[in-house]
Amino acid sequence: MSALHPAPGQAAAPAASTTPISEQAALQAAEWFFLLQAGDASAQDRARWQQWLAADPVHAAAWHKAERLAGQMAQLPPSLAMAALDRPAAQRRQAIRGLAALLVAAPVGWMAWRHSEQAGWLADYRTATGEQRALVLADGSQLQLDTATAIDVRYDSALRLIRVQQGAIHVQTAADPVVPARPLVVATPQGRLRALGTRFTVRVQGDATAVAVLEGAVEMQPTQTGSSPVVLQAGQQAQLHADSASAIEALAPQADSWTRGVLHVRNMRLADFAAELGRYRSGLLRCDPAVAELRLSGSFQLRDTTPVLDSLPDLLPVHVVYRSRYWVTLVPAGAS
Known part of the structure; x- marks a missing residue:
């Protein structure tokens, strides 16, 4: 895919511009992007595009973000791929609005989308946005996956391990049929949670893991060595960070309402x-x-x-x- 650049003498936006992009500018940039990439734009169209580009620094910032996203087009959602250029008008308008939404959301929204897609496809179990899913594991423990969640499950002779890559889960533990009983551990990027005969929820939120205990108890162990474990009892909640745990709080009302x-x-x-x-x-x-x-x-x-x-x-x-x-x-x- 060829890149489209400003005419000689026009200032180019910096590669990592921090200029805020308005919804109007994002929509206009997306419209110009699809028109020019179609390959049949007239000389007049290109002149009007140059005028639009030079009229406002926000236009230039929106355009350069569109080009940066185009450089990673293979990783864009299928609805925004270049095949959209050959779609009916209604679908093309949807693609334009989708690209504009990414321009407004970028870089945070774009990076979050990429992480979500990559983590989701590689996980043992996952849910799409808006989807929830119930699982029964080999030992009888029950899981409920919240929206946009990805987990791996690894059971061996010594450990029952559930690794949460992203999203949230509700865990209802079951007695281990194996003797001696193996600990059930939920791992997140921030640490490990050992279930002590319990029902609890876990949610990965950026650089923290939110833990809420509904029944029994959960031992939280931060990732960094030397950090002391913290035990949450039923009716308590806390945030787990890589180096520590937050202060323990009373469980929020309806903390597990998402499971319903x-x-x-x-x-x-x-x-x-x-x-x-x-x-x-x-x-x-x-x-x-x-x-x-x-x-x-x-x-x-x-x-x-x-x-x-x-x-x-x-x-x-x-x-x-x-x-x-x-x-x-x-x-x-x-x-x-």
Whole structure:
């Protein structure tokens, strides 16, 4: 794929530009990208593109991000591949909006997508975005995988090991039929969790692992050597880091509500709510800073997030803007 560059004399955006990209600029960059890559753009089209590129530094930043993503086109979602150029108009518009969403989300959203895809395909068991899955392991222990979760399971003569690469799981341990009994351990990038006859949840969140104990107890051991283990009892929760564990807290109400397909929130910031709901929804769900601090309480069904979004204007002074099914923004009521 050939790269398209500014005309001589025009300033090129830096390779790692930190210029914020607006939704409008992202959409325009995506439209120009697909038009020019189609190979049949006229000289007039190219002149108009050059004018657009030079008109605003944000345009240049959006364009250069599009080119950087194009350089990794083999790893883009199939819906954004160059085959989109030959699709019907409606599908092409969807591809344009999808690319624009990646431009707004990049680099964090793009890197998260790549990590999710790579980890998911290599895992023993995985779930897609919005999917939940129940498993019964060889010893009778039961797992429930949350949205976008990837795990490996390794049982041998000495250990029952569950490795969480990403996402969240609910664990209901069973007595080991092997004698002597093997410990059941859940490993994450931050450390190891040894089940002490228990029911608990584990969620990998960036550089921390959230652990909530519903029954029994769990021993948490950080990855770094020399760190002291911490035991959580039923009704307690904590964050595990590679070098330590956070202070133990009382278990949050409805901490396992996701296992029943429900998101239960109490006085949650709208920005945090959007981030949490977005885990169960394909695409990009953004919250305008103007409404980020609004507070929300209630219980919301996770199996279909669109009705949840559509109900928000009845609960808060917000408007839900659908750029496409996969690009949604929460903005102040009356805005567009």
